[in-house]
Amino acid sequence: MFEKIWDAHVVHREEGKPSLLYVDLHLVHEVTSAQAFEGLRLAGRSVRRPDLTIATVDHNVPTTDRGLPIRDEMSRKQIEALKSNCEEFGIQLYGMESDRQGIVHVIGPELGYTRPGLVIVCGDSHTSTHGAFGAFAMPVGTSQVEHVLATQCLVQAKLKTMEVLVEGALPAGVTAKDIILGIIGRIGVDGAVGHVIEFAGEAIRALSMEGRMTVCNMSIEAGARVGMIAPDETTFEYVRGRPYAPKDEDWDAAVEAWRGLRTDPGAAFDKSVVIDAAELEPYVTWGTNPGMVVPVTGRVPDPASFSSPADRAAAEQALVYMDLKPGTLIQDIRPDRVFIGSCTNARIEDLRAAAEIVRGRKTHEDVRAMVVPGSTRVKLQAEQEGLDKIFSEAGFEWREAGCSMCLGMNPDILAPGERCASTSNRNFEGRQGKGGRTHLVSPQMAAAAAIAGRFVDIREWEVA
Amino acid sequence: MEPFKKTTGIVAPLDRLNVDTDSIVPARFLKRIEMEGWGETLFFDWRFLPDGRPNPEFVLNTPGYKDASILVVGRNFGSGSSREHAVWALKQYGFRAIIAPSLADIFHKNCFENGFVPVFLPEERIRELMRKAKEGPGCVLTVDLERCEVWDEEGFRSTFVVHHDPETHEFRRLTLLNGLDEIALTLQQGEKIGDFESKRPGWLTRAGSEK
Numbered sequence: 189m190f191e192k193i194w195d196a197h198v199v200h201r202e203e204g205k206p207s208l209l210y211v212d213l214h215l216v217h218e219v220t221s222a223q224a225f226e227g228l229r230l231a232g233r234s235v236r237r238p239d240l241t242i243a244t245v246d247h248n249v250p251t252t253d254r255g256l257p258i259r260d261e262m263s264r265k266q267i268e269a270l271k272s273n274c275e276e277f278g279i280q281l282y283g284m285e286s287d288r289q290g291i292v293h294v295i296g297p298e299l300g301y302t303r304p305g306l307v308i309v310c311g312d313s314h315t316s317t318h319g320a321f322g323a324f325a326m327p328v329g330t331s332q333v334e335h336v337l338a339t340q341c342l343v344q345a346k347l348k349t350m351e352v353l354v355e356g357a358l359p360a361g362v363t364a365k366d367i368i369l370g371i372i373g374r375i376g377v378d379g380a381v382g383h384v385i386e387f388a389g390e391a392i393r394a395l396s397m398e399g400r401m402t403v404c405n406m407s408i409e410a411g412a413r414v415g416m417i418a419p420d421e422t423t424f425e426y427v428r429g430r431p432y433a434p435k436d437e438d439w440d441a442a443v444e445a446w447r448g449l450r451t452d453p454g455a456a457f458d459k460s461v462v463i464d465a466a467e468l469e470p471y472v473t474w475g476t477n478p479g480m481v482v483p484v485t486g487r488v489p490d491p492a493s494f495s496s497p498a499d500r501a502a503a504e505q506a507l508v509y510m511d512l513k514p515g516t517l518i519q520d521i522r523p524d525r526v527f528i529g530s531c532t533n534a535r536i537e538d539l540r541a542a543a544e545i546v547r548g549r550k551t552h553e554d555v556r557a558m559v560v561p562g563s564t565r566v567k568l569q570a571e572q573e574g575l576d577k578i579f580s581e582a583g584f585e586w587r588e589a590g591c592s593m594c595l596g597m598n599p600d601i602l603a604p605g606e607r608c609a610s611t612s613n614r615n616f617e618g619r620q621g622k623g624g625r626t627h628l629v630s631p632q633m634a635a636a637a638a639i640a641g642r643f644v645d646i647r648e649w650e651v652a
Numbered sequence: 653m654e655p656f657k658k659t660t661g662i663v664a665p666l667d668r669l670n671v672d673t674d675s676i677v678p679a680r681f682l683k684r685i686e687m688e689g690w691g692e693t694l695f696f697d698w699r700f701l702p703d704g705r706p707n708p709e710f711v712l713n714t715p716g717y718k719d720a721s722i723l724v725v726g727r728n729f730g731s732g733s734s735r736e737h738a739v740w741a742l743k744q745y746g747f748r749a750i751i752a753p754s755l756a757d758i759f760h761k762n763c764f765e766n767g768f769v770p771v772f773l774p775e776e777r778i779r780e781l782m783r784k785a786k787e788g789p790g791c792v793l794t795v796d797l798e799r800c801e802v803w804d805e806e807g808f809r810s811t812f813v814v815h816h817d818p819e820t821h822e823f824r825r826l827t828l829l830n831g832l833d834e835i836a837l838t839l840q841q842g843e844k845i846g847d848f849e850s851k852r853p854g855w856l857t858r859a860g861s862e863k
Contacts, residue, residue, distance in 0.1 A: 199848045200841050205823050208841060210848050212856070220735065222685035233835070236845075248683060262683035269685050313734040313758060327758055329736035331765035331834075339838040341845060345820045377670050378728035381757055382816070411728065413757045438855035445853070477670050477731070498726060502669045595679045595733075604702065614732060616674040618697050 189418045189451045190349055190384050193324045197307045199341055206345040212306040214336050215292045216243035216279065218270040219597070220311030224334035225273040236340040238278040242301060243270060245284055246291045247597045251560050251587035254284055263598065277337075290563020290589045293317040293531040297401065298565055300430025304419035304446040309336055314531045314613065316407040320400035321427070322419035322449050324384075327408065347414065348458040350383040354391040356465040361647035363541070364399035365533060365611070365630035367391065367463075368406040369471040369481050375461060377479040380412035383459060386451065387417050391465035397426040398537040405532045406613050409478040418451045470646050472518050473615045473628040475506035480615070482518060484633065484645045490514035509617050510625050511605070519643050521627065525608040526557035526638035527620070528584075528631055530594035533611035534562030536569050538631040542611075543575040544651055545635035551583035552641030558585040558600070560592040584638065596621045609637040653767045655831035659748040660794040661721030664711055665785035671725060672732035673759065677741045679733075690737055691744035716789025724751040724781050730759025739766045749795045751802070751812075753778050760815075764824050767831060771795055771802060771812045781808065797829055 200208040214237075221243070228234070235241060248263040250256075258264040267284065274281040282288040288295060293314050296302040304322040309315065311333040318325035326344070328336070336342060352371055372379070385407050392400065400417050407415025424443055427433045434442040469483035480503070482489065491503035491514065507514065512521070528534065528542050539561065551557045559579050561567035567589050570576055576586045593600040594612035596619065602608055604623025611634050612619075615626035629637065632646045681693040698710050706713045712720070723742065729752050730738060739762045742750065749769040763770045773781070784804075785791040793804050795812075803809040814828065815821040827834070838845075 200844045204819055206820065208838060208844075210845070219682050223687050226685075226687065231835070233839075247679075260683070266683050266685055311734060313732065327734045329734055329739075329758060329762040329765060331736060331762065335835050335838065338835050339841075339845065340849075341838055341841075343834055343838065345817060345823075377731060378754065378756070381728065381754060408732070408758075411731070411756065434855050434858065438858055441853065441855040445855075477672065479670075498667075498669050501667075505668070595674075597679045597682060614672070614674070616672045616732060618678055619674050622678065622680075622697055623702070 189322060189386060189449050190324065190416060192449055193305055193307065194346065196305070206343050209307055209342045209344050211309050211336050211340050211342055212240060213301055213308045214241040215296055215308065215310035215315070216241060216333070217247060217292045217312060218245050218266045219247045220330050221273065221333055222266060222269045224330050224337060225277065227334040228337060233338045235277040235279065235337045240340060241279045241337065242282070243274050243279050244282040244289055244292050244295055245270060247591045247595065249284055249590040250598050251590050251592050251600055254588055260599065287564050287568065290565065291531045291534070291591055293405065294535060294562035294566065297321065297397070298430065298563060300427055300433035303427055303433065303442070304423060305449055309342060313408045314405050316413065316415045317401050317405040317531055319404040319407070319414055319416040320397060321423055322416060322446070324414060324416065326414050348383045350380050350385050350412065350459040350461070351457040352385055352387050353389040353460070353462045354387065354465050355389045355462060356391060357394065358391045358465045358468065361470055361632070362468050363630040363632060364395055364402040366468055366471050368403045369473070369478065369628065370468045371463060372406065372410045372478045373471065373481040374463065375410055377409060377477045378411040380407065380410040383412050384414040384416060385410065385412045386457070387415060388451065392417055393420065396537060397422060398535045401535070402532055406478065409613060419446050419449055470630060470633050472633065472643055474510065474512060474518070475503065476509055476615055476617050478613065478615060478628060480506055484518050484643055486518055488512045488514055488516040488518070519645065522607070522642045523555060523609040523627065523637050524606045525602060526555055526634050527593045527608055527610040527612065528558070528634050529560030529562070529592050530612035531562060532613045533631050534560060534566065536566050538611065539566065539570050539575050542631040542635035543578045545632050545649060546582045546584065546639065547578050547651070549582055549639045551638045554641050555638050557583065557638040558587060558593065560587045560600070561589045564589045593620050595619060609634045609643065653831040653833060656767050656769055656797055656828050658794065658796045658798065659721060660792065661748065662717065662719055662789050663722045663724055663781065663785040663791040663793050664717045664720035665782050666711060666723060666725045667782055667786065669726040670728045670731050673730055673735050673738040674732055676730070676738040677735060682735060682737060688744065690741040691746070694741040694745040714789065719746070720789065721746055721748045722751060722793055722795065723747050724778065724785055727753050729755050731756040734758040736762045736765065739763055739768050743768050751778065751781065764827065767828060769795060769797060769828060770814050772814065772816065773802070773810055773812050777810045784808065797825060800825065
C-alpha cells in the first residue's frame with residue numbers, strides 16, 4: 189500500500205537523491221507555522237496551493253468560555269498571527285469561533301479532507317493519525333512546513349516498512365488504545381525508527397475508523413513517523429457524505445481507485461511483528477515514556493529487572509520522577525486528575541465509551557476530572573446525545589475543544605507533583621505541566637479511575 | 653543555511669536514553685512566534701530548579717561544560733513532538749553538532765534543515781566518548797564533515813555518517829557542506845510540479861471543494 193501511494197506521488201527522482209513527493213493536503217496549526225510564514229515573507233515567496241492547505245487553532249486555545257478574550261498574551265498573539273497569515277496567503281482557517289474548529293487530526297477526518305491514497309503533511313508529530321485511512325501522512329518540522337507551503341512538495345527518501353499484524357479478536361474491555369500501548373511496550377519507543385508501520389490483521393480490521401485513528405496516532409510513540417492501515421469498506425463508509433468528500437460520480441471513481449490500495453498478498457516488509465490480540469490487556473504506563481507500560485493487573489517494575497545499564501538508569505530516573513516504588517500494584521496508584529481528551533482519544537466514540545462507565549456515578553472526592561472534546565463538532569454531537577450531562581452530573585468538567593492538557597500549552601495543566609490518568613499520548617516529564625506525572629490509559633480506564641480514585645481493571649467494571 | 657565544514661569544541665555528555673523534545677524545549681515556550689531567543693529555553697526544566705536558580709546537578713551548569721559546542725547523547729534522542737524549536741534551541745545555545753547512536757526521525761530531519769550536524773557513531777564508540785566527556789570538560793573533539801571523521805588529541809578517532817542509509821548520508825552531507833536552500837532547489841523543479849498537477853484525476857482535484 190505504502191509503495192503504491194509513494195509511486196503515485198513522485199514528482200521527480202534523481203539517482204542518489206531523495207525523491208520529490210507531491211503533497212495533496214497540508215494541515216496547519218498555530219504553533220509550528222508562524223516561523224514558516226515568516227520565512228516565506230523574508231524570501232518573498234508565496235503559498236503554491238492555498239486551496240490544498242487548511243488551518244485551525246488547537247494547541248493554544250483555552251477550553252473555557254470562548255466568548256472571552258484569551259488571557260495569555262503570547263497565546264493570543266500566536267493565534268492572531270495564524271489568522272493574519274491565513275488572510276495574507278489565502279488559506280482556509282477554522283478559527284476559534286468556527287463550529288469546525290478542533291484538533292487538526294480530528295477535524296481533517298471528520299470534514300472529509302482526509303481520504304485514502306493521499307499524501308498528507310502537518311507540522312505535528314501526530315499526523316500519523318490520518319494513516320488510518322490508508323493515506324501516507326507524515327509529520328514535519330517548521331522548515332518543511334515552509335517548504336510545503338512554497339512548493340506543495342516534500343523532499344523525502346523512501347522509508348523502510350514494518351508490518352504489525354494483530355491477529356485474532358480483541359478481548360472485551362481491551363481497546364484500540366491498549367493495542368497501540370501493547371505494541372509500544374513490545375517493540376519499544378524506538379522500535380520503528382526509520383520505518384512506516386502498516387497495521388494489519390483481524391483485530392485491526394475489526395476496529396472502527398476512530399479506533400484505527402487511535403492506533404495510527406501513536407505510531408510516532410514507537411518511533412515511526414508514519415502508521416497506515418489499508419482502506420476497506422469501513423473506511424469508505426466513514427468518508428462517504430462528509431463535507432469535503434468526493435460526491436456523485438466522483439465518489440464512484442474515488443472508491444474504485446481506493447480499492448486498489450489494498451496491500452497485495454505476500455507483500456514484503458523490512459520488519460514484521462505479530463501480536464496475538466487475545467494476549468492484550470488494558471494497559472497503564474508507569475514511567476516517563478509510552479514504552480514504560482504494564483497491564484492494569486501488573487506492578488511497577490523493579491529497575492534491577494532491566495538487563496542493560498542504560499535501561500536500568502532510565503527506569504530509575506522515571507520512578508524518581510513519577511514518585512513510585514518498584515513492586516507497587518498499578519491498582520494501588522491514585523490519580524489526582526483525570527484528562528479525557530487529545531487527538532488520540534477525544535472522538536465521539538471515545539466520549540461515548542467513557543460516558544458509559546461514568547453514567548449514574550460520581551467522581552471520587554480526591555479527583556478532579558475533565559473532558560475536552562477533540563473538536564467543536566464532536567462537542568456538539570456529544571451534547572446532542574446528552575453525554576455532557578452524564579459527565580457534568582458525575583462531576584467532570586465539560587470543556588471546549590482543543591489539545592488542552594495533552595501538552596499543557598493552554599491554562600489546562602497539572603500542578604507540580606499532581607498525578608493524572610490521561611487518554612493522551614505522551615507521559616514525558618513535564619508534558620502535562622512542569623512536575624506533573626502522567627499515566628496513559630484508554631478512555632474507559634480513565635473514566636473508571638475518576639470514579640474509583642485509583643486505577644481499576646475495566647474488565648471487572650459493572651456498568652450502572 | 654550556513655555551510656558546515658568542521659568544528660572543534662568541548663564535548664558535553666548527556667547520558668540519557670530517549671530524551672524527548674518536551675524535555676529539550678518545554679511546550680509552554682512554544683507560544684513564541686520569533687525565530688530567535690530559543691537558546692535560553694534549552695533543557696529548561698533540567699537546567700533550572702523550581703525557584704529559578706540553575707540546577708547544579710545538570711551537566712551544562714557544571715563550569716567548563718558551559719562553553720561546550722558538541723553534545724553526546726544516548727539512543728533515540730529527540731523523540732516525541734516534531735517541534736523544530738528543539739534544534740533551534742540547541743543551535744542557538746551554542747551547539748554545532750550532536751553525537752548519538754541514533755536519533756528520532758523528525759528531530760534527525762530537523763537537524764539537516766538547520767545546518768546542525770548529526771554524527772552517528774557505533775554504540776561502543778559512543779560509550780568511550782561518553783566516558784571521556786564525563787571525566788571532565790577537557791574532552792575536545794573535532795568533527796570534520798568533509799572527511800566524515802571525529803577525533804581528539806588523545807588518539808580517539810572514528811569515521812561517522814550523518815544518516816544510516818548511504819545514499820541519504822551522501823546527499824545530506826553535501827547539503828550540509830554547501831548550506832543549500834532546499835526550497836530554492838525544489839522551486840527549480842517548478843515545471844515538473846506543474847506537469848504533475850495537470851495530470852491528477854478529476855475526482856481527486858475536485859474533492860476538497862465542498863459541494
